[in-house]
Amino acid sequence: MLRTAILATTALAAAGPAFAGEVNVYSYRQPELMQPLIDGFEEATGHTANVVYIDKGITERLVAEGERSPADLIFTVDVSRLSEAKEAGVLQPVESDVLTANIPDAMRDDDNMWFGLTTRARIIYASKDRVGEGEVTTYEDLADPKWAGRICTRSGTHVYTIGLVSAVLEHNGPEATQTWLEGVKANLAKAPDGNDRAQVKSIWAGECDISLGNTYYMGAMLDDPEQEAWANSVRIEFPTFADGAGTHVNVSGVGMVKGAANEAEALAFMEYLSSAEAQQIYANVVNEYPVKPGTPPSDLVAGWGEFTPDETDLTAIAGNRAEALKLVETVDFDG
Missing domain, CATH: 3.40.190.10 (Periplasmic binding protein-like II)
Structure with a gap:
C-alpha cells in the first residue's frame, strides 16, 4: 500500500523572493x-x-x-x-x-x-572470477546457449525488465524479441526473484555468473558494509544492441x-x-x-567506464510497454 509518510517542509530562505510560495x-x-x-x-x-x-x-x-x-x-x-x-x-x-x-x-x-x-544504464554485472573481460557483448547475446545456467535476473514483469524488453522490441521486432526472451529464460540459473542487488549477491554466492541490473546499484552496494563484498565480486559491462545502437x-x-x-x-x-x-x-x-x-558524472560513476548510450527516443520505447508485457507472459518468463 501507499507509504504516505514524510512531508518535507522547511522555512523559507531569508534571502528568497518577497512572495515565495x-x-x-x-x-x-x-x-x-x-x-x-x-x-x-x-x-x-x-x-x-x-x-x-x-x-x-x-x-x-x-x-x-x-x-x-x-x-x-x-x-x-x-x-x-x-x-x-x-x-x-x-x-x-x-x-x-x-x-x-x-x-x-x-x-x-x-x-x-x-x-x-x-x-541509468541497464548493464551486465559480471563475475570477476568466472567471466572474461569482453565476453559480454550484446543484449541479444544473452540468449546464446553459452550462458546456459549462468544468468540471474529479477522478474520479467518488473518495470526495469519491461523497459529493456521494450527497447529490444524497438530494435528487433516482436518475433525476434520473443525468440530472445525464450533463449534468455532457457539460460537462467534460477527462477527470476528479488531486486537487482539480490542478483549480484547470487553472483557473489556462486549461483550464477552474470546478471542484469541498473548502474547506480553498484554505488548503493559499495555504500553498504554488508553488500560491499557483493559489489567487489563483479564488474560492470556495457552491452549494446546487435544493430549497432548503444547501451540501453x-x-x-x-x-x-x-x-x-x-x-x-x-x-x-x-x-x-x-x-x-x-x-x-x-x-x-x-x-x-x-x-x-x-x-x-561523479568520479565513482566515471570509474565504471565509458559507454555509448542508445539514442533511440524513449517515447518510442515506452510505447512498446504493453506488447513487452504480453511477450513476457507468453513465454512464461518467471515460470
Missing part, C-alpha cells in the same frame, strides 16, 4: 536522495517543497484524487511510469525554454508531458500534474532540477548520469 510533490524517489535537491531548490528560490514519499501507485492515487489532488509534480523512475501517468491523463504539457535547452530531445516526452532528469538507458523524471494549483512554483522546481547545480547534486548523490549536456 510552495510546491507539492509526490515522489517515488527516497528521502535521502531528494533532500539535497529540496535544500538546493529552497535556497535558490525561497519556495518551500512539500514532498510525500510513496512506494507505489502514484498514477492511481492521482486518478482517484482527481481535481482534489494537492500534488503539483510527480517524481518517478523509469520511462514506463512516466508514460503511464501521461496516458492516464494526470499530467499537463509544460513549455519552457530552460527545460528545452537543458534536456535533450530523446530524454523528454514528445508532447512535453514529462522530462528526464538523470539516466532509462530515466528518472518529473512531470507537472494536470490542474496544479502552484504552477509557477512547480515550473521553477522543474527548471531548477535541470540546472547545472541540481544535475551535479544528482550525479554525486544518486550515482546516475546527468542529462544536461556538459555535466560530468
